[in-house]
Amino acid sequence: MTSEPMQMDCQQAAKRLHELIDGELTPEIDAAVQRHLQDCAPCMAVYEFEEAFCRFVKIKARGQTAPGDLKQRILHELGLSGDSSAG
């Protein structure tokens, strides 16, 4: 016997949007939110806006790199060669 798939209303789905964006939901809840979004254009529009905003923040906030002299100082002090790629 297979159980009925989980159903969600707009309010329940809205509470889970950021967890969906962050990949933090269990497969069952993830699928339920996705099903709701497929059937609900207003919720899908909010999801797409939130997802775009989170992507935007990540891109804008990850642009800086450690200054070259700081890297050199750390490598020198620890006796490292610095061959590994920094990220």
Added chain:
Amino acid sequence: MGSSADDKREAFEKEALPYLDTVYRVALRLAGDSTQADDLTQETMFKAYRAWHQYKQGTNVRAWLLTILRHTFINEYRRDKHRGATVDITEFEQFTVFHDVQEVDPEGRFFDKIVDEEVLRAVDQLPEEFRECLVLSDIADLSYAEIADVMKVPVGTVKSRLFRARQALQRVLYDYAVEAGYIKRSVR
């Protein structure tokens, strides 16, 4: 055959050093100025190297480095808990900006006109506990469970702080975009 000091150096270089930039980015957002961020980054990497034997192989080395960074920041650098925080997060409605812009820019394209420095300035205005969650998630790419572990708070707290931090950041950047003329404020 290499010595254990060589093995340690090699392992640290291969596994921890690639995250130097991430450590620096997080240090900048916690400390708030580049001089302190330099010192904090350097100290974190030195401490991590000295404590490398305590790192559990197979666990997330990024989360481990950021735990050391956070301890160092709290114990040695933080003087004013509310440094830089100019946003009172309790004042924010917990609504997405989407409802304000859905008629004119439902995809939020106005955000793309905002330069990196302005986004980082807005992040720095968040109260520390909210800023930390956002930085550990959106800059350092840690999971909710890893953030909870680094900050020693429940996962539910991480979830709620991260959501509120993003909503506040969205609101601050929307207000900035309105002032800069990137989008017209809609009347709700």
